[in-house]
Amino acid sequence: MATDDRFKQNVIATLARRSANQCANPDCGALTSGPSDDPHDSVNVGEAAHIYGANPGSARYESTMTSVDRSSISNAIWLCGNCHKLIDDDPSKYPSGLLFEWQRAHEHVIAEKVGKTSALIRKKFEDRHLEEFGRLSYLSERLILEKGDLWEHRLTAEVLRFEMEPVLHRWDALKRKLYTLPSTRVTSEDSLAWIRIKLKEIKAIAHSFGELINKEFSIAWGAPGVPGSDTAIVATARLYSEVCQSALKWEESIRFAFLDEIFEELQELLIGTAGRIIDEAAKLPAFLAETVGTNPPEGHFQLSLVLDLSEGWKDKVDGALKRIAIQLSK
DSSP states (O other): OOOOOSOOHHHHHHHHHHTTTBOOOTTTOOBOEEEOSSTTOEEEOEEEEESSOSSTTSTTOOTTSOHHHHTSGGGEEEEEHHHHHHHHHOTTTSOHHHHHHHHHHHHHHHHHHHTOHHHHHHHHHHHHHHHTTOSOOHHHHHHHHHOOTTHHHHHHHHHHHHHHHHHHHHHHHHHTTOOOOOOEEEOHHHHHHHHHHHHHHHHHHHHHHHHIIIIIHHHHHOSTTSOOOHHHHHHHHHHHHHHHHHHHHHHHHHHTEEEOGGGHHHHHHHTTHHHHHHHHHTHHHHHHHHHHTTSSOOSOOOOOOOOOOOTTHHHHHHHHHHHHHHHHHO
16 A cells, blocks of 8 residues: 655644754754745745655665654654755664654754743653653654654554564574574473473463453553553553563473474474464554554454464374373383
8 A cells, every 4th residue: 555654744844843943963953944035935945854764765764664653743853955965875874763862852952942941841751751661762752752643553563563573583583593592401201291381381471462462452552532551552562572582482492402202293293383472473563553554544453363273283282192101101
């Protein structure tokens, strides 16, 4: 579906006013509007620049962002034309994080110059509020502070993207056998107990996943017409990511365990069980990003996450356990 990720005129006008028509590059600070030769007109050399690029191939483009976030004021910084070209020509020197810092510092300077005591007090509050969350992405911080349209779902998608990225990267690496860990030796005497523990662990992981996806996110988002809780959204998203981390550690413990030959068939059947949870979990941030990208979304949207196993898995496990019992009885 094609999207228009350009800034709307009201966003541009608001951004220019918040920047006092002054370039936000701290090494520049040029005024971007002034009188023209026509006494009834003015000139403007300021531009609303995208922090994360608007289109594939553009500077600092982030494919996982929603269209809404790309075109919102949260992703905009006011610059003169020269500085706009400067940051886009060299995105490695001017990464998104630096531009977010420019923007926030510039608005603070402008608030001090305007002399708005309330603005300065609000900034102190915002700084203290953000401290409660610990490390967040820059976009998450902007969404928390600005709370624009659909902010609850946009914040959830962004925190999930940020928190889950390392887990998904490592899970992909594990599937491709790009790393190894020291093997854990499990003796024949301990193997059945070890397997029972692993099955109990994966059941607990699946239960936590179900509770978060079916209950906790809805609570954090708030009832229809009631604002959600930013702290609850971040906390729930982090718990969701932790469930994926637990699933990954479980997969590693299975794949890098060394069992006697009679248990290898069962071990092979267990491999990938927790990985299915990670694969399903990864669908949520993508679904939210796509859904809120229709700003405002219309109709009802539903995502079904299914934690199932391959066909006949239980029968295969039962069969493997029977063969193990026969071998052990000899």
